[in-house]
Every structure is written in C-alpha cells, then in structure tokens.
Amino acid sequence: MKISKKIIDNLKKGGVDFYLSVPCKLLANMIDILENDKDVYYSAVPREEEGMGICAGAYLGNKFPCIMMQNTGIGNSVNAIVSLLQLYQMPVVFLISYRGTPGEPVGAQGGMAKITQDILQTLRIPMLHCSSENDLEKISTFSKHAKVVESPVAILCDFNLMKDDK
C-alpha cells in the first residue's frame, strides 16, 4: 500500500483531481485509495480509448485528469491521443502499470512491453519511468509539467516496483 499511496499523494500534489481506470491488479491498491477519497472524482471505465474522451471533457470543464491503465491501453488509444488530446493540446496524465517488465509471470505480456516505450516516443509523449521508490518523488513535478506544456504525459510503473505493494 505504501507505494500506491505515494503515487496517489504525488499525483494529487501535482494537481490531479479526476481519475479513471481500466483496472489492472497492479493498480488495485490505488483504485481502493481513490474509491475512498472524497476530494477527487474516480470511476472505472470499460475501455481506455473511451477514457481518453472522458478525460478530454474533464479538462474542458477545468479538471486535471489522469487515466490509470495497463500499457496495453496505449495500444487501444492511439487515435484518441493524437487526434483529440494532442490536437487540442490537453494535459492528461497516463498512469501506466508496465506489464511484461521483469518479474512479470505472464509471458504474453512481453510483446506489448517491448514496444510500449517506442510507441510513446513515436507519439512524442513525455515519459517518466519509475523502477524504484525514489522515482515516485518525481511524479508531482512531472504532472505539473503536463499542464505547463499542455500535453498528455506518461508515467510507467515497473512490475517489480508494484508487485509487493501489499
């Protein structure tokens, strides 16, 4: 719970006040925290691409949104990221559980893991790769950066960083 709490605290410190998720077991603690947090909006959504649309609307309504998802969700969302969030320059934080990185028991997750950073680079999305607890301190500044540059940004949380966060 310590890692998950730290991530949410830092997102909130960065101004994020509207959260969606397409669940992942590595995000489960964060979802628990958000469901019990009366200061922010939280909901699950069925699909990441749809979540990008809801985040865009939340930004238009003066919220600072974050969508939590597995790295597979980026694959589901490419057109929405480019032709909505980037076209209209909308800041949204992607909090991504980086499935398929070392420690991952499911071999099939490896395929998307290998190309996740390449996709984000191709999309010119600023990235913060968190592999240790110390990296989490950078999350609040990095979130604020999204607002300053009016762009979606991606935070990748390695499997091994999240897996023992009981």
Added chain:
Amino acid sequence: MNRFDLLNKIQNILKDNLVICNIGLPSQELYKINDQPNFFYMLGSMGLSSSIGLGLSLSQNKHVISIDGDGSVLMNMNTLATIGNRAPSNYTLLIIDNGSYGSTGDQRTFTDENTSLKDVALGAGCKKVIECSGEETLNQLSKAIEDKNNSYVIISKINSGNVKIDPIPLNPITIRDRFRKFIGIVKYL
C-alpha cells in the same frame, strides 16, 4: 428531415447549452448554421463525442449536449454502459440516427439493419431513453434539459442525406480556448 434540417430546428436550444459536436459533417453543418463559442467541434477521434460530453458534465454544472451519430456510437458502444452508470443529470446524449455513415458517403450502418440503439442503451443501464422522430426532437430535448434529476439518451430517427459544405476553418486551439472562455476558465481572451 435530414441532419441539416434537424440541426436547424434545434439550433436555439443548442445555443444555450454546452455542445460537443461529432466529427465531420455534423460539426460542419452546425458551424454553417449558427457558430457559437459554446460549441466544441470535434476534428478527430470519431466515436468519442458522447465520452467528451460525459467528462464535461461530470466536471462542471452547466448542461451538456453531446451530438453523436449512429455510426459513432456503434464505434464506441461501451460509452452507453458508462453513461448508464455514471451520467449526471446535466448530461444529454443526442444520437442523430440516420442509419448511415453520412460523412463517408452514406454507407448503411447496422441501425439500418438489425440493431436498435434504444434497446442497447436500455440494456446498458440508461434509464431515460427516448426514441423519436426528427420533428419531435426539439420538444424531447427541452424536456430532458428541464429535468434536473435524470440524464437522457435521445435517439432522433431521421433520413440520411447531407448538404455540400466546407471544412471548419477554426483551428483546434481556437475551438478549445473560446469554449473554455465561455465556461469561465480561460480569462486571457
């Protein structure tokens, strides 16, 4: 009645609300009929009008009308489940259902065959789902906006057909900033 006639008929009610308008001909026709700063024209991301409007209605108190199409809703059908569980009462989804992909040359959609978006919306958990003719749409829209306790999905059944029209000349940041200025967020314009 086609989409252009319908948009003409409901323009006065749209003018008083926040409107998210679907990509392609719906936005181009609305722009031509009566451009307003509180109209957010989609220039990409087909399928997401309902979702953008939902996020907006959850984030501020003004009434939001998402103008969507049958083809677009078929592309993002999970949106109806999210609306059925999460939409606040300041949200109305207006699906202009002409049974065709109008912007791409009027190819038939599945609503022109076996699919009923009314049934899908009801099954997805939307409580107030109205299917009506183009002529009745204005009346149904005003009732939906007046009801402060429920969100609505209105499916307006009209004929296919488009008018010849130019692309919207506004750039995306202009659309974004004048919309947010109308809500009272952007102060510098």
